[in-house]
Amino acid sequence: MVRAEDVKKEDDEGDKGVLGAITSLLDPNEKTSSGKVLPKAYLKSAREVVKTLRESLKEDTKDISKFRRNADAAKESIREYLNGWRGQKTVVGEESYIALEKAIRSLASFYSKAGPSAELPQDVKSSILEDLNNAEAFL
Numbered sequence: 001m002v003r004a005e006d007v008k009k010e011d012d013e014g015d016k017g018v019l020g021a022i023t024s025l026l027d028p029n030e031k032t033s034s035g036k037v038l039p040k041a042y043l044k045s046a047r048e049v050v051k052t053l054r055e056s057l058k059e060d061t062k063d064i065s066k067f068r069r070n071a072d073a074a075k076e077s078i079r080e081y082l083n084g085w086r087g088q089k090t091v092v093g094e095e096s097y098i099a100l101e102k103a104i105r106s107l108a109s110f111y112s113k114a115g116p117s118a119e120l121p122q123d124v125k126s127s128i129l130e131d132l133n134n135a136e137a138f139l
Helices: 004-026 040-058 064-085 095-114 122-137
Strands: 029-031 037-039
Touching: 029 040, 037 040, 040 064, 040 095, 040 122, 064 095, 095 122
Parallel strands: none
Antiparallel strands: 029 037
16 A cells, blocks of 8 residues: 555655756756766867767777778867867866876877878877776766
8 A cells, every 4th residue: 555645755766857847957067976066068079079089099000091081080079179178167177177288288289290101100109098098987
């Protein structure tokens, strides 16, 4: 036998779930896996950089057309990320931001010294992948 107040309590919890889902959709911030609350737009942009850059670094350089597509996607996501978030006070001190900036600087430093068509050495790739893993851990 179910009492009326038990049913009412269950209904209230269901409403909170729906209301909570709607509130979550409208909230411009999101809680990260590390427990911090950061802008959703930043998290989406940073995750895209991690994904595309990692795919580009792991791509076989022998298949030039596929490699170029992945490299172009990574370059575009990095450009969008930097245009939107470089120097933003809301994220500049975050571990994910610092790790991503380090990865991007390592990549840029290599290509500025070696030229745009140089192949990344394994140690540089490993360093960048480690920075990407660190950034991802905080997203």
